[in-house]
Amino acid sequence: MPTIVVEVMPKAELLDPQGKATSGALARLGHGKFHDVRIGKRFELVVDGEVTDEVLEEARRVADEILSNSVIEDVVAVTVEGAE
């Protein structure tokens, strides 16, 4: 069955303390070339049947209204995986 993947990240202008802590840990562990880490979410939703344009539109609405908090987060991608 096809899966819709929704990716959500904290807004660029907001602090991301979890990401900041991870950046610090990477630096301490000798991986300082990776920095400004930000941590968001990745949702996988299994869909019944075919992913039509209509279904994808509904998924985008769900991503904006239910899966993310538009005050602090941006939906950065809504994609389809495993559609056969």
Added chain:
Amino acid sequence: MPTIVVEVMPKAELLDPQGKATSGALARLGHGKFHDVRIGKRFELVVDGEVTDEVLEEARRVADEILSNSVIEDVVAVTVEGAE
């Protein structure tokens, strides 16, 4: 500057209570066509300089050893964005 995106999901054989709660909420709100929700993480790491094969290999190691917990999570993707 290029960004490496690391995507981490809970292992398929493990319960994902947060995802289960989200599936329930979607069903109640009339979006039952989306089910079996699973919630993972999406990391963005900014990289100094070019992303060579070596840097990407180091990022994969960081993803496996630091950003994810291999007991309960799988790294599902390590990709490069915004490389110019």
